[in-house]
Amino acid sequence: MADTKIIVNCETGEVQELELTAEEVAQREADAAAYAAQKAAEDAEKQAKADAKAAIADRLGLSADDLATLLG
Amino acid sequence: MPDTFIKIATVTVGSGGAGSIDFSSIPSTYTDLVMYYSLRDTGNGINAQLRFNADATNSYSTRRLYGNGGSATSDSLATTSILYINGLNGSTTTASTFGNGCMYVPNYTSSNNKSVSIDAVDENNGTTAYAFLNAGIWNKTNAINQITLYAGATAFAQYSTVTLYGISKS
Numbered sequence: 001m002a003d004t005k006i007i008v009n010c011e012t013g014e015v016q017e018l019e020l021t022a023e024e025v026a027q028r029e030a031d032a033a034a035y036a037a038q039k040a041a042e043d044a045e046k047q048a049k050a051d052a053k054a055a056i057a058d059r060l061g062l063s064a065d066d067l068a069t070l071l072g
Numbered sequence: 073m074p075d076t077f078i079k080i081a082t083v084t085v086g087s088g089g090a091g092s093i094d095f096s097s098i099p100s101t102y103t104d105l106v107m108y109y110s111l112r113d114t115g116n117g118i119n120a121q122l123r124f125n126a127d128a129t130n131s132y133s134t135r136r137l138y139g140n141g142g143s144a145t146s147d148s149l150a151t152t153s154i155l156y157i158n159g160l161n162g163s164t165t166t167a168s169t170f171g172n173g174c175m176y177v178p179n180y181t182s183s184n185n186k187s188v189s190i191d192a193v194d195e196n197n198g199t200t201a202y203a204f205l206n207a208g209i210w211n212k213t214n215a216i217n218q219i220t221l222y223a224g225a226t227a228f229a230q231y232s233t234v235t236l237y238g239i240s241k242s
Contacts, residue, residue: 006090008081011097020091031154042147
């Protein structure tokens, strides 16, 4: 993993390549964990809705194809 | 419609890769900002991300509509500490290919919250590649003077390129 950052100063055009600080490395790891958690929650919510829909279809005796046709 | 489109700066990542790319001291003399990017992650990253003005508080939200030719879906990444802009190829895509994207930031110096629009695609000589349309917001009223991009998983690979443009009305 490249623990460097490229910084360009848009006023002067100066470009620097620096090592990430310990705080920046920790932030990167926290960002990755936060995305994974949020995406997992989002996916779980979608799955719960799909499961609820399937349960209703089951009670009505509808197949997945029937449901897809109804919902177009 | 804007009638000028001026390059502010370009960064191309060197052989060592880069964990982040930072545009600092962005002039406030334009009306809008546009950023074009061509990115690859050295690991399995799929989401390029960014922050404005190094703000890592939970002040960003992203709505994404995306599809891969077989199915389309959407999701909402609300109240996050980072903005998801996608357009990042990783190790699961064809070697040496890059994701591409464009982010438009209107009225970046205004005292309102900052909305952004993003379109981005993967490039993949395989069965799955995605196209994204993202709507984002940064819930801060500060003028944007810094944009920092982050690789999704590890680091931006060599030849990843980002160019920032300013749009002026006159």
